[in-house]
Amino acid sequence: MKNIPGDKSGDSLFLSLFVLKYKKHNPIFIKKGGITVKELYLAGGPYYGIQEVFSRIYGVTETVAGFANSGKENPTKKEVADGSTGAVECVKVTYNPKKIDIGSLLSIFFTIINPYTDGVQGKCEGPQYKTGIYFTSNEDIPQITYYVTYIQNRGTSRQMSESCLIVNDVQKNIPPKVHTEVKRLENFYEAPEEEQHFLKKHPETYSPIDIKLLEEAGTFDMTF
Secondary structure: OOOOOOOOHHHHHHHHHHHHHHHHHOOOOEEEOOEEEEEEEEEOOOHHHHHHHHOOOOOEEEEEEEEEOOOOOOOOHHHHHOOOOOOEEEEEEEEOOOOOOHHHHHHHHHHHOOOOOOOEEOOEEOHHHOOEEEEOOHHHHHHHHHHHHHHHHHOOOOOOEHHHOOOOOOOOOOOOOOOOEEEEOOOEEEOOHHHOOHHHHOOOOOOOEOHHHHHHOOHHHOOO
């Protein structure tokens, strides 16, 4: 398009293309069912435990269990477990930012997972159980970085998960290293329907997250 002096159409087209490109790579808000929502992808051990917790949190509108950052399209759970895909078990958390913010979501997340281990959550061990926070919007980076730094400096023991009984080094009083990965989401593949809300369907299944303790603490009754 020829840019005519005094004519802003060329600038407007450039700006429109820039905005479209920015939104494509940095989707901040998504309209869903008439509600403006955001997404955050959380990995921390078996996805059924993470999904059970966040599906019951005020302000969360939807949770989907699946696999994040896979080197293979539509990986199976077995392929993810053997480490050949590089993917982790993950939960897509869709939430209403007017009811709960990302800081509150991260606070809950770090209460129920052990960020100081690499691929180990309670009795569950494997590359698919690495902890991670995966974002789709650059807007979330400062808040996530701030919170992870806070957790690293705090280094206290967790209370809501069997896997999280970690304390500082008594001799050196040095917080253990946080192994939780923080990066932009590359891809996400939904797990089969039979895997969705698995813990609700099979409450006898072992989970490193103590759901009953969370219930007693009133976590699912809180508003933010």
